[in-house]
Amino acid sequence: MHELILFSVGIVVGAMNSVAGGGMLIGFPIMLAVGMPALIATATTNLVVLPGQLASAYGYRKYLHKLSRKYLLLLVPCMVGAAIGATILRHTSSARFTQLAPALILFAVILFSIQPLLHFHLHQHISKKSKNNQTLVLIGLALLPVAIYAGYFGPGFGFIMLAFLGFTSLRDVHKMNGLKNLAGAGIAAAAILCLFTAHLFNWPLGLSMALGCTIGGYSGSRFSLRFSSHAIRIVVIAIGFVSAGYLAFRTY
16 A cells, blocks of 8 residues: 555656656655655655656756756766765764754745746846856866765756856756756766665665656656646645654654
8 A cells, every 4th residue: 555655656756757857855754754764765755866866867868968968077976965965974973864854845945836936036147247168167076065965865856957057158058957867867967876785775665656656756757847837836845844843743
């Protein structure tokens, strides 16, 4: 029964990650609701999102083919940072992470809430500035600490990356989403490699959810123009705040 529930939730998570981001703000509380400890659920999210992110990137392939190859260099700090974050997670006790989980979810929800404002502010700030290779290096350096957070917990990275991509000459939202999904896949892969021998994955439930996430990720990328990202954002924010409040009440 839990496998079927998580498979269904995975479809929603994959579609949301592809279109608007924030899917695991719904997926993570559901994983806790079916009985996963917070630490196990967090590690297992990497199994869940990896195939979905790859499927989403594949759905955006025609836009990625038009992308300048220099932007792929941004994957390097993303994967390095994720490896560092996952290593920190590996050495975090289950009790300690359970205490941190409500604050981490709240932080991710706040990031998700302010992402449009952040993106607009950055776009306005850099609209008259040149966007050269030096800018790309600075973005890569800025992404490193963000990727450390992503390797440790995850939700919220995509929002920040989209905002940082406002510093570049990219203006096609599909190219930006494709690159974001590719970076998300790299982060998940790096985290899995670092956590593989730590016995922190719930393989049966994680793979069930991952299958759904793959279907949702590809479908979302193919039909992204038919989804209302604004409506999705409102639902995610509401559920995220409720989840953070519930976990805080249960933990503290």
